[in-house]
Amino acid sequence: MCFHSCGEAEHERTGLLDGVGTHLGLSARRPKGEVALTTQIRLDVQAFKERESRRRPVFVLALDWTRAKDPRVPLGHASLVASLRAAAGIEVSHRSFHLNSADFQLESVVEAVLDWDRGTRGQSGDLGIGVYIWNEHLVHCLLGELRRRGFSGRIVLGGPQISYAPAGVEQLYPEADCFIRGYGETAFAAVVATREQITHPGVTWRGQAEATSRAEADLASLPSPLLTGLIPSEGQRYLRWETQRGCPYRCTFCQHRESGARLRNTRFPMQRLREEIALFARAGTQEIDVLDPIFNLGQEPLLVLEELVRQRIQARISLQCRFELLKPEFLELCTQLNVFPEFGLQTIHTEEGRLVQRQNDMTRVETAMGELARRGIAYMVTLIYGLPGQTLESFHATVEFCLKRGVHVVRAFPLNLLRGTELERDKARWGLVESDDPIPMVIRSNSFDEADWHQMRGLAALLSKTEGHHPASVAQLLHQKLNAA
Helix, strand or coil, X not given: CCCXXXXXXXXXXXXXHHHHHHXXXXXXXXXXXXHHHHHHHHHHHHHHHHHHHCCEEEEEEEEECCXXXXXXXXXXXXXXHXXXXXXXXXXXXXXXXXXXXXXXXXXXXXXXXXXXXXXXXXCCCEEEEECCCCCHHHHHHHHHHHHHCCCCCEEEEECXXXXXXXXXXXXXXXXXXXXXXXXXXXXXXXXXXXCCCCCCCCEEEXXXXXXXXXXXXXXXXXXXXXCCCCCCCCCCCEEEECCEEXXXXXXXXXXXXXXXXXXXXXXXXXXXXXXXXXXXXXXCCCEEEECCCCCCCCCHHHHHHHHHHHCCCCCEEEEEECHHHCCHXXXXXHXXXXXXXXXXXXXXXHHHHHHCCCCCCHHHHHHHHHHHHHCCCCXXXXXXXCCCCCCHHHHHHHHHXXXXXCXXXXXXXXXXXXXXXXXXXXXXXXXXXXXXXXXXXXXXXXXXXXXXXXXXXXXXXXXXXXXXXXXXXXXXXXXXXXXXX
8 A cells, every 4th residue: 555645635534526427427416316416425525625734844854874875765755655545534745864965955945844834735744853862963054044034833852862851851852842751653653633732642742741751663663664665675675674663671881772671571462563564575676674672582583583584685784683692593594585683782791781770691792692693693782882881802812702703793882871761861970971973972981081982992993994894803903904004
């Protein structure tokens, strides 16, 4: 099933009604019963047009950081739009801007919103924006400029920067009218369906008491942005996909957990996943990036892998997994697919892991690495530098551990203090100091200075340059750098 633009939909529905008279063979000389029927048809058409004139105009704006291979419409943005289009009484427009594009200009975003506003036939519409760590600085500039230039519609904000904001979120975004904490699909559709300030889980209105709950979404009822065609699959070699949401773990640096609580893990219906897999098969998708925080939780992922095998999916499939949860049957299915598992190890050191509630069972980690190697499954390990208690030497040791075990790809990322995480709240305890970049990074702490941090960053850059052919030790990696210099 696909959705039409609002103009096409109105044309189709009005045409259907107008065609009834022709189909019945009505003419200027009609019996009284037919005249009554014609009058009723005209009344129905008029009622439809009146309903259309009352449709709430909504503009969904995405400001994303993308790569060249990414679809033009981001998955999260498309899921919101699909839910809005499935709701009654909403006229949806949407646009995605890529912040890291060479030709990106904030003025283009401002003009796009104002052009839409001018086209709403005098109705006051709603503007929805997802706020993330990479676009927050631009969102502040955008909202201020829109209000300065006369935009009077309601501004609704969601996304991680809203979901995990502390109390007083309206003070952080003085131009916005409404804030949604949690999953946005159902709550956003409910908010924009009416001009009233409704009461809904996770929704906070300016000037009113803040919501203490989170917005939830019934994954079984959400329309698929892939199956509805919002994200075109034909000719798109790379697609993002999700089979579940939420994470049962409590890492203090991560927003997959709710502040002070665990996010409930929920899964999309298997029937929807089967149909999406069939779409991948028809489209000849070459690369599928699964966004589940941890894919290999429980038995359900086995059903997903079995369906991928049954439909003979040839695409390279990236999966976020945890070493300790690997099972023989999971690995066996991986050997029948082009799977590239990714493991967030972060650190090998017990104390560093304890400080961020990300303890690894290193005995099981090493066993899992051996099983992956025995089956010839290439995989990635991701690390973090800048952790509390970390030193330059301990980071070297973590990298060394991975290199000696022949990990195909090792990637190291700087620590970001994400809003609402326990680590952000406790940063003073560890002396964590951030850079002044648009996306701040921790650059020093009680256990390492800025010079150490730059050396860790340099090692991460060397790992990036040698992906797929890492040397067997840190010493060899640094030696390659000296030779290159």
